[in-house]
Amino acid sequence: MAETEPGVLARVRRGHEERVLGLLREHGALSRAELGTLSGLSRSTLSDIVAALIARAAVVVTTPESAGRKRPPGRPAELLALNPDTGQTLGLDFGHRRVHVAIANAAQEVIGTAALGYARSTSWQRRLEIACGLVDTLRTGLGPLQGVGVGVAGPVGRPGETPRRTEVLIDGLSARFGVPVVTDNNTRLAALAEMVRGAGRGHTDVVYARLSDGVGGGIVVGGRLLRGAGGSAGEIGHVPVNPSGRSCPCGGRGCLETFASVPAVVAASGKPDLPSALAALEAGDADAAAAFDRAGRALGFALAAVCNTVSPARIVIGGEVAVPRVLAAAEAALATHLPPAQRLPIHPAALGDEVGALGAIALVTHDSPLLIGYPRGAHRREDEA
Amino acid sequence: MAETEPGVLARVRRGHEERVLGLLREHGALSRAELGTLSGLSRSTLSDIVAALIARAAVVVTTPESAGRKRPPGRPAELLALNPDTGQTLGLDFGHRRVHVAIANAAQEVIGTAALGYARSTSWQRRLEIACGLVDTLRTGLGPLQGVGVGVAGPVGRPGETPRRTEVLIDGLSARFGVPVVTDNNTRLAALAEMVRGAGRGHTDVVYARLSDGVGGGIVVGGRLLRGAGGSAGEIGHVPVNPSGRSCPCGGRGCLETFASVPAVVAASGKPDLPSALAALEAGDADAAAAFDRAGRALGFALAAVCNTVSPARIVIGGEVAVPRVLAAAEAALATHLPPAQRLPIHPAALGDEVGALGAIALVTHDSPLLIGYPRGAHRREDEA
Numbered sequence: 225m226a227e228t229e230p231g232v233l234a235r236v237r238r239g240h241e242e243r244v245l246g247l248l249r250e251h252g253a254l255s256r257a258e259l260g261t262l263s264g265l266s267r268s269t270l271s272d273i274v275a276a277l278i279a280r281a282a283v284v285v286t287t288p289e290s291a292g293r294k295r296p297p298g299r300p301a302e303l304l305a306l307n308p309d310t311g312q313t314l315g316l317d318f319g320h321r322r323v324h325v326a327i328a329n330a331a332q333e334v335i336g337t338a339a340l341g342y343a344r345s346t347s348w349q350r351r352l353e354i355a356c357g358l359v360d361t362l363r364t365g366l367g368p369l370q371g372v373g374v375g376v377a378g379p380v381g382r383p384g385e386t387p388r389r390t391e392v393l394i395d396g397l398s399a400r401f402g403v404p405v406v407t408d409n410n411t412r413l414a415a416l417a418e419m420v421r422g423a424g425r426g427h428t429d430v431v432y433a434r435l436s437d438g439v440g441g442g443i444v445v446g447g448r449l450l451r452g453a454g455g456s457a458g459e460i461g462h463v464p465v466n467p468s469g470r471s472c473p474c475g476g477r478g479c480l481e482t483f484a485s486v487p488a489v490v491a492a493s494g495k496p497d498l499p500s501a502l503a504a505l506e507a508g509d510a511d512a513a514a515a516f517d518r519a520g521r522a523l524g525f526a527l528a529a530v531c532n533t534v535s536p537a538r539i540v541i542g543g544e545v546a547v548p549r550v551l552a553a554a555e556a557a558l559a560t561h562l563p564p565a566q567r568l569p570i571h572p573a574a575l576g577d578e579v580g581a582l583g584a585i586a587l588v589t590h591d592s593p594l595l596i597g598y599p600r601g602a603h604r605r606e607d608e609a
Numbered sequence: 610m611a612e613t614e615p616g617v618l619a620r621v622r623r624g625h626e627e628r629v630l631g632l633l634r635e636h637g638a639l640s641r642a643e644l645g646t647l648s649g650l651s652r653s654t655l656s657d658i659v660a661a662l663i664a665r666a667a668v669v670v671t672t673p674e675s676a677g678r679k680r681p682p683g684r685p686a687e688l689l690a691l692n693p694d695t696g697q698t699l700g701l702d703f704g705h706r707r708v709h710v711a712i713a714n715a716a717q718e719v720i721g722t723a724a725l726g727y728a729r730s731t732s733w734q735r736r737l738e739i740a741c742g743l744v745d746t747l748r749t750g751l752g753p754l755q756g757v758g759v760g761v762a763g764p765v766g767r768p769g770e771t772p773r774r775t776e777v778l779i780d781g782l783s784a785r786f787g788v789p790v791v792t793d794n795n796t797r798l799a800a801l802a803e804m805v806r807g808a809g810r811g812h813t814d815v816v817y818a819r820l821s822d823g824v825g826g827g828i829v830v831g832g833r834l835l836r837g838a839g840g841s842a843g844e845i846g847h848v849p850v851n852p853s854g855r856s857c858p859c860g861g862r863g864c865l866e867t868f869a870s871v872p873a874v875v876a877a878s879g880k881p882d883l884p885s886a887l888a889a890l891e892a893g894d895a896d897a898a899a900a901f902d903r904a905g906r907a908l909g910f911a912l913a914a915v916c917n918t919v920s921p922a923r924i925v926i927g928g929e930v931a932v933p934r935v936l937a938a939a940e941a942a943l944a945t946h947l948p949p950a951q952r953l954p955i956h957p958a959a960l961g962d963e964v965g966a967l968g969a970i971a972l973v974t975h976d977s978p979l980l981i982g983y984p985r986g987a988h989r990r991e992d993e994a
Contacts, residue, residue: 236646236647236649239649240649260651261621262621264621264624264625264649264650264651264654265649265650265651266645266649266650266651266652266654267651269649269651427838428838429837429838429839443918443919445830445835445837450830450919450920451920452814452830452919452920452921453812453813453814453920453921453922454814454916454920454921454922454950454951454953455920456916456917456920456951457918457919457920458918458920459917459918459920460917460918462917462947462948463913463914463917463918464910464913464914464917464946465852466852467850467851467906467910467942474948475947475948475949475950476913476945476946476947476948477945477946478946479946521852525849525852526914528848528849528861529848529849529911529914529915529918530914530918531839531841532841532844532845532847532848532849533828533842533843533844533845533848533914533915533918533919534828534835534837534842534918534919535835535836535837535838535839535840535841535842535843535844536837536838536839537838537839538838557852560861560862561849561861561862561863561864562847562860562861563847563859563860563861564860565839565860566839566841568839
């Protein structure tokens with residue numbers, strides 16, 4: 225360490241901040257001494273970090289009484305806590321035809337949501353303006369932001385390679401709000417949202433897939449969204465399910481998407497669109513039933529591959545095709561292809577259209593490389609086993 | 610934090626020790642002030658931790674000159690460094706018929722290896738004695754141990770559920786050496802070893818499979834061995850490759866193992882054993898070629914599923930069946946099922962029979978939940994992207 229690059233110390237400092245915020249999130253209000261013990265930070269480092277967090281209104285000074293704790297005799301009357309009224313996180317989800325916006329307070333409670341459609345041809349600059357307009361409406365009278373998470377449809381590239389559309393969003397939002405902006409694919413963010421506040425709640429290892437116009441997915445491992453060195457982790461829609469299956473727009477062959485997307489199910493059912501196929505299924509139509517069963521079997525086969533790869537605790541499936549008949553067929557196929565001890569039920573997704581924006585919020589607080597590995601409930605317990 | 614369980618502080622302390630050792634491993638010799646800056650630990654905490662590491666002979670006090678650094682004017686003459694002569698790590702790999710032992714110094718250089726066979730019926734207590742005998746032979750005149758890693762054949766259970774045979778080993782080795790003992794499945798450990806010092810070197814996201822009597826595997830994500838909540842992550846041999854394939858001993862159906870294990874290839878080739886099948890392949894026998902090609906296609910199909918799930922940077926395949934013909938067929942199948950941007954070459958494994966013991970050594974230094982996420986070269990760069 226003859227020389228230290230400035231970047232290293234900035235990263236170290238960011239890590240310390242996240243550690244302090246993480247401890248306050250997990251333990252509630254803490255004294256400076258308690259924070260010192262739990263964080264292991266020196267008095268002077270901790271003092272610097274806390275001062276910066278107070279200046280940004282992320283942390284407030286409070287009393288044991290107002291934090292719901294008794295004041296032990298002879299101890300200082302000052303506690304530090306996350307600021308419940310400020311320190312919001314903003315989540316944006318730019319779909320192909322609509323942007324969703326959500327805002328959460330420091331306690332991760334959603335305090336506002338909004339959505340607005342646009343044409344598929346709308347420029348990214350214009351989409352950004354539409355989103356900022358929604359944010360202005362929601363944020364009237366609210367305090368400073370802690371960070372912005374952004375979900376975008378489609379691939380987000382390998383680590384280190386940011387696609388142009390994402391750059392436009394990051395630059396525009398950074399300039400506008402002056403806080404860190406993090407992004408990921410919006411289906412992956414949906415996986416994170418389902419883990420934090422949906423059907424995967426209470427689990428840190430969640431496999432999520434969405435059966436819609438395409439089939440996307442996301443995988444959370446140890447509480448953390450998996451991206452992979454190639455940037456395409458969680459592409460469950462492109463897990464192959466048939467060696468001699470037909471070509472997929474992705475460039476592969478026999479992908480799950482060619483069996484379980486809306487167009488694939490509609491085509492197999494012989495009906496004009498998904499509502500007709502669902503109505504026919506309801507009415508006992510054999511072709512419709514076969515189409516949904518085939519989608520479910522393909523899903524179960526792909527999930528067996530995914531389970532043997534990452535061994536999750538919870539499987540969550542969303543999207544218009546994820547009807548009970550499909551999930552039942554998938555569960556049966558999963559049971560065929562997995563050993564009894566590894567079999568898992570399949571849970572329908574619990575969150576609605578705002579799932580991507582909620583995931584974007586979760587990304588801001590979860591996607592902190594320096595925070596990963598610190599004591600955090602279930603995550604730690606699994607690590608230590 | 611009204612009360613603090615003793616376990617929390619012990620974990621925090623262990624994390625601090627690992628942080629200090631990790632910084633010395635990464636940066637080489639450091640002054641106390643440099644360690645303080647990089648670790649963020651308070652002077653008193655750091656002083657405690659360093660004293661304990663010196664007492665255990667894991668860390669030594671040295672001079673800038675002997676650490677190959679110039680001594681800056683007016684700066685203290687004392688640096689801290691990993692002890693190159695002591696602080697070894699012991700790796701044991703208990704196979705079905707043989708135990709392998711390896712010892713590495715603090716710089717992760719292997720300074721001794723040994724192996725001894727036993728009957729498949731040998732008790733775990735007796736296997737332990739055989740292994741300890743080998744260790745005694747290797748360790749004559751060497752200093753204290755930092756830790757012991759143990760690989761075992763077969764499943765290791767969900768996090769928190771330790772099988773009996775593993776308990777026997779952990780208890781026996783802890784009592785014998787008085788240092789932390791960590792265990793995992795030996796094929797998973799082989800994945801770790803290939804990443805650290807084999808065909809996956811320089812990558813932090815590696816998929817490894819071994820085609821042998823069975824087909825096993827291991828997956829390293831962000832420099833860390835993936836176990837999964839269910840404990841069965843990396844079971845590439847049980848990724849299904851044929852929806853209507855035959856039953857597998859695992860309880861599933863159509864698993865890769867039923868196509869690409871030694872018995873599967875031998876049976877498909879119509880030859881009595883693997884050497885005959887390999888000789889027939891060499892001689893241009895069509896049945897043998899078809900059997901190996903079929904194994905390769907199945908491997909490529911399974912790897913396409915794994916790649917869409919974890920998006921690795923490197924694929925490494927070992928085992929007796931991993932001959933060039935199989936790897937070529939697997940690469941072709943992988944290319945059929947993956948989009949062009951995601952396609953990867955398949956690399957043959959680089960390490961020999963001691964791979965499990967080497968992986969056990971790597972486990973001791975890599976499997977530290979509290980270390981994960983700290984700045985560590987490529988791992989960090991990927992995290993920050």
